[in-house]
Amino acid sequence: MPAETHTSQGPMDRGAVFELIQEQLADILEIEPGSISEGSSFAEDLDADSLALIELVEALEEELSERSAGFRIDDEDLEDLKTVRDAVDYVSAKLEAG
Amino acid sequence: MTPSASLPVAVDAMGGDKAPTEIVAGARAAVDEFGIEVVLVGPPELVGDTLGLALVPCTEVIGMDEDPAQGVRRKKDSSLVRAAELVRDDKACAMVSAGNTGATMAAALLRMGRIKGVNRPCIATPLPRPGRAPGVLVDAGANAECTPQMLLQFAQMASAFSRARHGTLSPKVGLLSIGEESSKGTPLVKETHALLAAPGAGVDFFGNVEGRDLLDSPVDVVVTDGFTGNVALKSLEGALKFLVGQFLQIFGTDESTKAAADTLLPYLLPLMAELDPEGAGGAMLLGLDGICIISHGSSSAMAMKNAIKVGHDLAVAGITEDLRTAIGG
Numbered sequence: 518m519p520a521e522t523h524t525s526q527g528p529m530d531r532g533a534v535f536e537l538i539q540e541q542l543a544d545i546l547e548i549e550p551g552s553i554s555e556g557s558s559f560a561e562d563l564d565a566d567s568l569a570l571i572e573l574v575e576a577l578e579e580e581l582s583e584r585s586a587g588f589r590i591d592d593e594d595l596e597d598l599k600t601v602r603d604a605v606d607y608v609s610a611k612l613e614a615g
Numbered sequence: 616m617t618p619s620a621s622l623p624v625a626v627d628a629m630g631g632d633k634a635p636t637e638i639v640a641g642a643r644a645a646v647d648e649f650g651i652e653v654v655l656v657g658p659p660e661l662v663g664d665t666l667g668l669a670l671v672p673c674t675e676v677i678g679m680d681e682d683p684a685q686g687v688r689r690k691k692d693s694s695l696v697r698a699a700e701l702v703r704d705d706k707a708c709a710m711v712s713a714g715n716t717g718a719t720m721a722a723a724l725l726r727m728g729r730i731k732g733v734n735r736p737c738i739a740t741p742l743p744r745p746g747r748a749p750g751v752l753v754d755a756g757a758n759a760e761c762t763p764q765m766l767l768q769f770a771q772m773a774s775a776f777s778r779a780r781h782g783t784l785s786p787k788v789g790l791l792s793i794g795e796e797s798s799k800g801t802p803l804v805k806e807t808h809a810l811l812a813a814p815g816a817g818v819d820f821f822g823n824v825e826g827r828d829l830l831d832s833p834v835d836v837v838v839t840d841g842f843t844g845n846v847a848l849k850s851l852e853g854a855l856k857f858l859v860g861q862f863l864q865i866f867g868t869d870e871s872t873k874a875a876a877d878t879l880l881p882y883l884l885p886l887m888a889e890l891d892p893e894g895a896g897g898a899m900l901l902g903l904d905g906i907c908i909i910s911h912g913s914s915s916a917m918a919m920k921n922a923i924k925v926g927h928d929l930a931v932a933g934i935t936e937d938l939r940t941a942i943g944g
Contacts, residue, residue, distance in 0.1 A: 547734055568721065571684045575725050592685060 529584060529612055535605045541576045542601070545569050555602040563601075570595060577608060585612055621652075623669070624926045625698040625707035628657035629676040630714025632913050635662045638713065641919025642668055648920065651927045654707060657694040673697045679912065683717030687725060695719055699726035702905040709906035709926030711897065713914035719907065720757055720900060727905035730935070732942040734762075736902030737769045738909060739776050740848060742829055742837065745889045748781040750832045755898055756845035763806040766790075766838055768942060770811060770818045772901040773836040775941035779932040780899075780925070781835075789824035789834030791843060799823065803840065811838075817941065826850075855890050893918040896925035901938060906930055 529537075535555060543550040546565060559565040565573075574590045581588040588611065598604050626642045628635045635657060642653045643666040654669045655662060662670060675693040677686035687696055695714055699722040701707035712719045724736060737754035744750055753773040758765065770788045777786035790808055792800040797808050800823065811820040821834045829837060829851055839847065862883070866876035888894055897910035897918070906929050910922040 547732065567684065568724070571688065571721070572725060575688075592688060 623652035627712035640916035645923035708930035723907035733902035740898035786835035791839035897922035
């Protein structure tokens with residue numbers, strides 16, 4: 518029996534990806550989820566430092582590896598993620614690419 | 616999470632300049648002298664002789680010079696990460712490392728997580744006060760830049776730590792500044808002063824203290840940002856080491872000074888022991904959902920033994936729950 522590479526959960530749409538990132542970020546930064554929008558800049562609007570971003574990345578990898586085995590955010594790509602929208606676009610693209 | 620104190624202390628066998636030999640020796644001493652259960656973590660081929668102690672094997676080590684966050688991300692099977700996971704998974708009551716401080720903090724933060732409500736963990740280090748319970752300095756270097764809210768939390772957590780670690784019933788908190796007046800200091804210090812002095816701050820706020828108050832301090836907890844705290848701590852360590860060295864040189868000057876030394880040393884040696892960082896037992900990372908003790912990079916077996924005891928004693932004291940209560944989480 519071949520190993521399952523994907524769970525039975527359906528594809529994650531962009532809205533769901535945003536909600537996941539919003540929820541994780543709110544938890545990490547100890548702020549209200551409602552204060553995080555797609556346009557929010559990590560550094561300027563949310564005061565999220567590099568360690569907070571690493572926490573976010575680790576949390577996303579843990580959550581999303583159940584949907585897509587081996588889901589990983591490359592450290593080299595982290596520098597380009599300046600806003601929440603950047604993160605949503607990146608994660609959505611990665612999930613779509615499988 | 617309140618770990619059972621019957622769980623072992625997880626020791627990063629590969630952390631520090633003198634690893635693994637001194638680290639393993641210190642762990643063995645902690646078992647033999649204090650009866651504390653210890654489990655080493657490290658690659659077996661690098662750790663070598665475990666002196667009969669249990670070893671949780673892993674395959675990687677984060678070096679002292681590696682970027683902390685990248686080290687933790689890329690080396691998921693490193694001794695640091697695995698030690699933190701043992702605490703997270705309730706297989707160890709505390710972790711101790713003399714390794715890469717930044718990586719230790721990152722591993723502990725990413726694996727154990729923060730206590731709910733904690734903005735950022737901070738490093739609490741003891742300040743010697745000969746003849747009295749030690750004081751506590753926070754933040755000793757985890758956060759170079761802080762907000763007033765972070766410093767308020769540091770004060771709350773350090774007060775709980777002072778009670779649990781040193782038995783200080785009602786710790787007085789001082790804010791490190793360049794003058795006693797509340798009008799003195801940077802904008803950060805002034806805003807923090809207002810928060811600490813406000814009703815409901817949850818601390819017994821003494822007011823501002825200065826650098827000269829770090830030793831023999833009128834307060835039990837000194838609060839500052841991590842940059843200033845680290846500079847203050849290293850200045851103190853360097854000054855004390857210099858002074859002791861100078862005294863020893865003077866004692867060796869001639870026969871009369873050597874004779875004087877014979878009289879004075881029995882009184883001075885206990886004082887020197889109280890001032891020796893090796894005896895302090897390391898610093899604790901406050902604010903995590905688990906106990907992480909950071910030992911100096913040059914830790915000897917004695918320092919490691921004492922750090923392990925601190926980790927164990929804090930687990931017995933239930934420090935994590937105390938911190939949770941202090942933050943109101």
